Each structure stands twice: as C-alpha cells, then as structure tokens.
Amino acid sequence: MDLFGSYRNTFRNGIHPPENKDTTNGLPIRQFPFAKEYIIPVSQHLGAPAQVVVREGQEVARGQLIAKAASYVSVPIHSPVSGIVRKIAMVPTLSGSMSEGIHIEPFPYSGQEVAEGKPIPLDTSTPEEILQAIQDCGIVGLGGAAFPTHVKLKVPPDKKCEYLILNGIECEPYLTTDHRVMLEQGEDIYTGIRYLMNATGAPKIIIAIEANKQDAADHLTRIKPTDLPVEIKVVPVKYPQGSEKMLITAVLGREVPSGGLPLDVGVVTVNIATTAEIGRLLPHGRGIQERVITITGPAIKKKGNYLIPIGTPLRFVLDHVGIAEDIAEVYMGGPMMGVAVSNLDISVTKGTSGILVFGSKDIRRSETVYPCIRCGACVDACPVSLNPSKLGILAKFEAYDKMVEDFNLMDCFECGSCSYVCPSHIPLVQYFRLSKARYKRHTALKPKSQDA
Amino acid sequence: MPKLTLNISTSPHVVKGLSTDTIMKHVVLALMPAAAFGVYVFGTGALLVMLTSTVFAVATEHLLNRWIRKNTTVNDYSAAITGLLLGMCLPPAFPLWMTAIGSAISIALGKFIFGGLGCNVFNPALVGRAFLQAAFPGAITTWTDPFKADRFFNVPSSVFAWPFMSPVVDGVSGATPLSAFKFDHVNSQSYDLVMGFCGGSAGETSAVFLLLGGIYLAWRKMLNWRIPVSVLLTVLVFSGTMHFLDATRYPSPVFMVFAGGLMLGAIFMATDMVASPVTSTGVWVYGAIIGILVVLIRLWGGLPEGVMYAILLTNAISPHIDNLIRPRVYGTLKKAKAS
Numbered sequence: 001m002d003l004f005g006s007y008r009n010t011f012r013n014g015i016h017p018p019e020n021k022d023t024t025n026g027l028p029i030r031q032f033p034f035a036k037e038y039i040i041p042v043s044q045h046l047g048a049p050a051q052v053v054v055r056e057g058q059e060v061a062r063g064q065l066i067a068k069a070a071s072y073v074s075v076p077i078h079s080p081v082s083g084i085v086r087k088i089a090m091v092p093t094l095s096g097s098m099s100e101g102i103h104i105e106p107f108p109y110s111g112q113e114v115a116e117g118k119p120i121p122l123d124t125s126t127p128e129e130i131l132q133a134i135q136d137c138g139i140v141g142l143g144g145a146a147f148p149t150h151v152k153l154k155v156p157p158d159k160k161c162e163y164l165i166l167n168g169i170e171c172e173p174y175l176t177t178d179h180r181v182m183l184e185q186g187e188d189i190y191t192g193i194r195y196l197m198n199a200t201g202a203p204k205i206i207i208a209i210e211a212n213k214q215d216a217a218d219h220l221t222r223i224k225p226t227d228l229p230v231e232i233k234v235v236p237v238k239y240p241q242g243s244e245k246m247l248i249t250a251v252l253g254r255e256v257p258s259g260g261l262p263l264d265v266g267v268v269t270v271n272i273a274t275t276a277e278i279g280r281l282l283p284h285g286r287g288i289q290e291r292v293i294t295i296t297g298p299a300i301k302k303k304g305n306y307l308i309p310i311g312t313p314l315r316f317v318l319d320h321v322g323i324a325e326d327i328a329e330v331y332m333g334g335p336m337m338g339v340a341v342s343n344l345d346i347s348v349t350k351g352t353s354g355i356l357v358f359g360s361k362d363i364r365r366s367e368t369v370y371p372c373i374r375c376g377a378c379v380d381a382c383p384v385s386l387n388p389s390k391l392g393i394l395a396k397f398e399a400y401d402k403m404v405e406d407f408n409l410m411d412c413f414e415c416g417s418c419s420y421v422c423p424s425h426i427p428l429v430q431y432f433r434l435s436k437a438r439y440k441r442h443t444a445l446k447p448k449s450q451d452a
Numbered sequence: 453m454p455k456l457t458l459n460i461s462t463s464p465h466v467v468k469g470l471s472t473d474t475i476m477k478h479v480v481l482a483l484m485p486a487a488a489f490g491v492y493v494f495g496t497g498a499l500l501v502m503l504t505s506t507v508f509a510v511a512t513e514h515l516l517n518r519w520i521r522k523n524t525t526v527n528d529y530s531a532a533i534t535g536l537l538l539g540m541c542l543p544p545a546f547p548l549w550m551t552a553i554g555s556a557i558s559i560a561l562g563k564f565i566f567g568g569l570g571c572n573v574f575n576p577a578l579v580g581r582a583f584l585q586a587a588f589p590g591a592i593t594t595w596t597d598p599f600k601a602d603r604f605f606n607v608p609s610s611v612f613a614w615p616f617m618s619p620v621v622d623g624v625s626g627a628t629p630l631s632a633f634k635f636d637h638v639n640s641q642s643y644d645l646v647m648g649f650c651g652g653s654a655g656e657t658s659a660v661f662l663l664l665g666g667i668y669l670a671w672r673k674m675l676n677w678r679i680p681v682s683v684l685l686t687v688l689v690f691s692g693t694m695h696f697l698d699a700t701r702y703p704s705p706v707f708m709v710f711a712g713g714l715m716l717g718a719i720f721m722a723t724d725m726v727a728s729p730v731t732s733t734g735v736w737v738y739g740a741i742i743g744i745l746v747v748l749i750r751l752w753g754g755l756p757e758g759v760m761y762a763i764l765l766t767n768a769i770s771p772h773i774d775n776l777i778r779p780r781v782y783g784t785l786k787k788a789k790a791s
Contacts, residue, residue: 011782012779012782015468017466017468018466173466245782245783249782255782255783256783257783257784258781258782258783258784259783260783327458328458328459329458329459329460329461329465330458331463331465335463335464335465335466336463336464336465336466337463337464338463338465339463340458340459340460340461340462340463340465341458342458342460343458344458356465358465363459363465364466364467364469365461365465365467366467366471368471368473370471370472370473370528370569370570371568371569371570371571372570373472373475373530373569373570373725373726374570374725374726374728374730375475375676375725375730376676376725376729376730376731376732376735377470379730379731379779380732383782384781384782384783385779385780385781385782386781387730387731387774387778389730390730390774408781408784411781411782411783411784416463416464419463419464419467420464420466420467420468421468421470422467423468423470423471423472423474423475424471424472424570425467425471425472427462429462429463429464430462433462
C-alpha cells in the first residue's frame with residue numbers, strides 16, 4: 001500500500017504565492033479594545049444556526065450562554081462581553097445573506113470578568129464527556145471553515161484514529177495567527193492535545209508546521225512535555241498545504257479517498273489554534289468569546305495580530321487600526337480563499353482568521369480575460385490533479401454532468417490555485433463553485449421530477 | 453470611514469501576474485535573434501519575407517475581427533507570432549505575394565475559423581505553410597545561397613514577382629543540407645549546421661540562436677521545455693539507431709537534429725500551447741510522436757524535410773493524448789475513465 005510513497009513530505013502540484021507574512025509574524029498578540037456595541041450572528045459556523053436563549057433587555061455576563069446548539073452539527077454561542085441585550089434582529093453576514101443576530105451593549109465600567117463554568121477534568125472524563133464539553137464551549141475550526149470541532153473528533157465505532165494531526169501549516173499568504181498562537185500559547189496547545197488524545201484515542205500526535213515558521217516549531221519542541229507522544233514535523237512551504245487532505249498526504253503520504261473523510265485513513269486533523277482554545281477553555285468550562293485575528297494588508301496602518309471579541313463590528317475594527325483613504329477591497333480570511341466583504345456592518349465571527357484591506361493601487365488583478373490557451377499552468381497547479389483547463393471550457397458549455405462524472409469536479413476543494421496561475425485571467429475556481437452548485441441543484445431536482 | 457463603496461471580487465484575490473499577452477510578447481522577442489541572424493545570412497530578401505508575413509497576419513486578424521464585429525485581438529500578439537513563424541520557415545527569396553496569401557491563410561483557415569486564439573487545432577503558421585507547399589511547390593523549394601556578397605543590396609527578383617506569374621528563379625540557387633543529403637548524398641559540416649551557415653528557410657538555420665530563445669522562454673516558464681527536449685531526444689535516438697545500423701545510407705544523428713527546420717519546429721512550433729497537450733506526461737508522448745514522424749518522413753519519405761507534417765499530424769492527435777493520458781486524481785485509485 002506504499003503506492004503513494006513517492007509523495008512523502010509533500011503533495012502533488014500546488015503553488016508558491018508570495019507569503020507577505022513578515023510584517024506581522026513578529027508582532028505579539030494584542031488585546032483589542034471593547035467596542036460600543038457587539039453584533040453576534042447566530043449563524044457563524046457550518047451546520048444549524050444556534051437558537052437564541054436570551055431576550056431583549058436581559059443583562060448577560062461575559063462568557064454566558066446566549067444561544068444554544070440547535071442540533072448535533074451546531075454549537076452554542078456565548079456572550080463576548082458583560083452587557084445588556086439591546087436588540088435581537090436580522091443582521092448581515094459575510095456570505096451576503098441575513099441571519100438572526102444578537103446586539104449587546106457592553107456595560108461601560110464592567111471589569112469584563114469571564115464567567116466560570118463547570119471545569120472538565122482531564123483524567124476522569126470519558127471521550128463523550130470531552131466531546132460534549134467541546135460542543136458546549138462553542139468550539140469550531142478556527143482555521144476558517146468554522147466546522148463544529150466535536151463532530152470532526154467523533155470517531156465512529158468501526159473506525160480507528162491512528163494519528164491526530166495538528167494543523168499549524170497556515171499556508172494562506174499574509175495570515176500569521178497560527179504562527180503567533182504557537183509561539184505564545186504553547187502550554188494551552190499541549191493541554192488541548194491531552195484533551196484531544198482522550199477524546200479520539202489517538203496514540204500518535206503530529207504537529208505539522210511549514211518551514212517558514214521554524215521558530216514556532218523550535219519553541220514547541222522546547223516546551224514539549226516528555227510524556228506526550230508528539231512529533232513536530234516541519235514541511236516545505238507550499239499552498240494549499242493547510243487543506244486537510246493535502247496536509248495528510250504531506251505528513252503521512254496517505255491519500256484520503258475521493259469523497260471520503262480523514263478517518264477513512266485513520267487520521268483526525270485539528271487546527272492548532274483550535275487545539276489551544278480547547279486547552280484554554282475546557283479546564284474552566286468557559287465558552288469561546290474571542291479569537292486571534294491577523295489584521296494586515298497594504299491599506300492597514302496598525303497591522304498586527306489581535307485578540308478580538310467575537311461580534312466586534314468590522315467598522316469598529318478598521319476604525320481602530322486605521323485604514324488608508326482609498327480602500328478598495330476588504331477580505332475576511334486569507335487572500336487565496338477568503339471572502340470579499342460587501343458590507344462593513346458585518347462583524348467578526350469565530351471563523352474570521354484574518355482581515356485584509358487592499359487599496360485600489362494594490363490590486364494587481366487584470367480585468368482582461370483572454371481565451372484559454374491550454375498552457376497547462378492550471379494542470380500543473382491543481383493539488384488534486386484535475387484538468388481545470390478542460391473543466392473551465394466545459395463550464396462555459398454548462399456541461400455540469402460531464403464535469404462531475406468524467407472530470408471529477410466534486411474533488412475540487414476550491415483552493416484557487418488554478419485561478420492564481422492562469423495567464424488568461426479566467427476565473428476558473430469561480431466557474432467551479434457555480435458549476436458545483438448548479439450540479440447539486442440539478443441532481444436534487446431530478447428525483448422529484450421522476451416522482452411527479 | 454473615508455470610503456463606503458467596496459469592490460467585491462471572487463477569491464483568489466491575488467494573482468501570479470503572468471499574462472497571456474506577456475507570454476506572446478516574449479515569444480516574439482525570443483524569435484528575434486534567430487530572425488535577425490536569418491537577415492544577416494540571407495540579406496534583405498529574408499527581411500522582406502518575414503516582415504510581409506507578420507504584417508499580413510496581423511492585418512488579417514484585425515480585419516476578420518472587424519468583419520464579425522468583435523474587438524480586435526491583435527493586441528494579444530498571437531497573430532504576430534503566427535506571421536513571424538511563417539516567415540521564418542519560408543525560403544529567403546520567396547515571392548512576397550505568395551507570402552501574403554500564406555499569411556492570410558494561416559490566420560483565416562488555421563485559426564479564425566476554429567474560433568480564434570485558444571481554439572485552433574493546428575499550429576496556424578504551419579497550416580499556412582502547408583498551403584504554400586501544396587500551392588507553390590516550386591517556389592517553396594527554391595533556396596538561396598548564404599552569405600552572397602550582394603545580399604543586402606540586391607534583392608532576388610523572385611521576391612517582387614508579379615502575383616500569379618511564376619517567379620523568376622535566380623541563376624544560382626543553392627540547396628539545403630537536407631535536400632543535398634536526400635538527393636545528392638552530400639553531408640554538411642556540423643559546425644556550419646549548428647551556427648546556421650547554410651541554406652534553408654529565412655529564420656530556421658541558426659540552431660544556436662533558436663536554442664538561446666528557447667532556453668530564455670523555458671527559464672521564464674513561458675514554454676514547456678519538455679516538448680523540444682522530447683522531440684529532439686526522439687530524433688537523436690531514432691536516427692542514431694539507424695545511423696548505427698547503416699552509416700552510409702542514414703545520416704548522423706547530429707546532422708538530423710541540427711539540419712532543416714527541426715530546431716525552429718521543436719522549440720517554437722510544436723510548443724504552440726493551444727495545439728499541444730496540457731499534461732506533463734502527455735507532452736512527452738506528443739514530442740516523441742513528432743520526433744518519430746520527422747525521422748520517418750526525412751529518411752524514407754519523398755520530401756527532404758518532414759518537420760511541418762510531423763507537427764501538423766501530431767497537433768491533430770493532441771486532444772486524444774489529453775483524453776487518454778490523465779494524471780490520477782487525488783484520492784482515486786484508478787485513472788479517471790476516458791470519455
């Protein structure tokens with residue numbers, strides 16, 4: 001089964017965009033000031049939106065539950081501040097759709113102490129209790145996807161978790177949050193690892209770090225508790241190595257089957273900042289109220305890594321750090337997979353790993369789209385070895401069935417490498433997002449039309 | 453908050469910055485040394501042929517775009533490449549009116565009717581040349597001797613031949629190394645071949661300058677180096693084997709690689725991105741097929757040169773190569789099924 005052995009320590013293809021991490025990777029995490037108002041959308045993770053359990057006019061403490069998990073694939077939300085619930089109304093979100101949201105006005109003179117919950121003992125808790133606690137703390141993947149962590153950690157009875165891989169890759173350009181977390185929250189990471197080992201039963205732990213964060217790898221090696229079976233693995237820098245599947249291939253040489261999950265090859269991956277959050281919150285039974293965010297980009301004045309309460313309005317964040325006169329684009333997340341913000345009235349959520357601001361002169365994107373010249377740059381970039389050139393042509397002809405059935409469209413995880421390298425500036429990954437959505441809608445409609 | 457309107461764009465928000473027109477411009481640039489050398493060796497005639505070819509290619513592209521009421525696409529430089537390549541693979545004393553027709557055919561029938569840039573099945577320049585080969589077999593095999601003393605001041609009269617009148621062939625008409633070998637079994641000096649001090653098409657003779665251009669493009673990642681390497685290696689190995697078996701009948705592999713239009717074809721024509729496969733493995737196969745066809749035509753065919761037909765034929769099967777040779781998709785065990 002060493003069929004994939006030749007890909008050890010790396011994965012096929014990929015790209016090397018300029019890293020642009022130097023301006024912020026040396027800046028320690030700083031606490032962000034409190035805003036005048038917090039707007040907390042109940043839908044900020046994948047899965048069912050949380051259900052509001054407070055009413056307008058109610059006083060809440062920092063860390064208090066304000067919305068409970070609606071189902072298994074859902075997490076609760078805790079108040080980021082001590083204050084008063086002013087309004088519960090529809091609020092805009094990053095995706096452009098509206099979500100129910102809770103407006104909280106902080107008490108101006110509050111010490112903002114965090115409410116303590118029921119501590120979760122490390123040694124005496126069962127895996128189920130730890131998973132429940134992780135859900136109760138509202139923890140989601142902090143790398144950006146915001147998938148509820150407890151769902152990912154649940155090992156089904158017929159599967160076994162051989163390796164727990166902690167993702168400290170942070171392959172997105174500009175972002176330095178995981179880098180700073182590894183340097184500053186090493187103790188929390190190791191506490192988190194103990195909880196994760198208990199929850200998954202994983203006998204071996206690998207912390208995977210890209211070579212541009214050697215200092216973080218050295219630091220974690222230095223403070224590593226001797227009793228933990230942790231290996232710290234430094235891998236060469238390449239985008240999109242932070243993607244779960246690419247990471248597993250780079251670290252273990254195993255390939256997650258098409259359409260499968262990491263557990264199909266005996267692996268669970270967790271983001272490093274998520275691990276630190278688990279290590280910090282579970283011993284106190286607290287809910288997640290803040291997260292580390294890299295605020296950077298050419299149009300930002302005070303670039304840095306900030307610890308920002310969830311629900312802080314983006315407008316307040318940008319006012320505080322200062323922006324250039326002619327800002328043109330604001331992204332939440334990294335420049336490769338992040339989403340362009342259409343509205344500064346949205347707020348920071350659990351999935352916000354970075355806030356990037358570009359001025360109009362900083363955008364190098366060309367408006368001219370040339371025809372595909374079949375140069376093959378996208379083919380050499382695609383980490384899952386698809387043929388984006390062919391898929392792009394098929395997308396124009398709306399041949400969605402052919403794209404999925406003959407050209408493995410569904411294996412595309414939208415990393416954007418193809419669009420990045422395309423000399424004809426064809427928005428390939430956007431075509432693929434659309435095609436997938438159209439295909440799904442089309443196949444969802446099929447059985448219904450047969451029934452009718 | 454100074455400004456409230458934000459652009460919305462889809463990710464990725466950063467790009468590599470390489471552009472199709474930049475690639476095309478650099479290809480033109482990389483062809484320049486070999487073209488200039490052609491002018492140096494063959495004189496003003498070669499210059500006029502290459503200029504006419506380029507100008508007519510660009511003009512045809514522009515007019516055809518005007519005709520179908522589309523924005524002109526001459527700014528992407530692809531028509532200029534087609535024109536220049538055609539000029540470089542024509543005899544230095546080729547009549548200009550024929551050059552102009554060939555150039556227009558290249559763009560119109562080689563590229564435009566397929567849908568323009570990105571849709572052509574064949575290398576457009578070679579489509580034009582194939583037409584000229586069929587239409588004017590005499591003129592296209594009439595060669596000029598290199599380094600004629602009066603080459604810069606005395607343009608061969610055939611160049612300015614009146615349209616549809618047979619060109620007046622100049623008194624002394626040389627042969628190319630390939631035809632000399634094919635028909636008279638005369639071997640050329642390797643040094644002259646490598647440097648380009650021999651008869652041939654206007655811009656195909658200097659292996660050194662063509663190689664330099666190719667290396668530059670490959671270094672800038674604007675050319676798939678696997679194609680020329682695969683073509684040249686195949687020719688070297690195949691013709692080397694034949695030479696080893698019967699050295700009197702078959703020329704040396706060095707001669708085969710450096711003579712004729714192989715360098716120009718392998719480096720600048722087989723590498724036409726549109727008409728070549730997209731995968732690395734596919735490209736190796738594609739190059740090997742071209743190499744085999746070149747040797748087959750040169751050694752056993754009726755023509756002394758086979759690069760043009762070898763590339764055109766392999767262009768035609770390039771989509772099939774892409775369909776048959778696909779990399780294994782991540783997470784799947786068997787190769788994706790061919791459609």
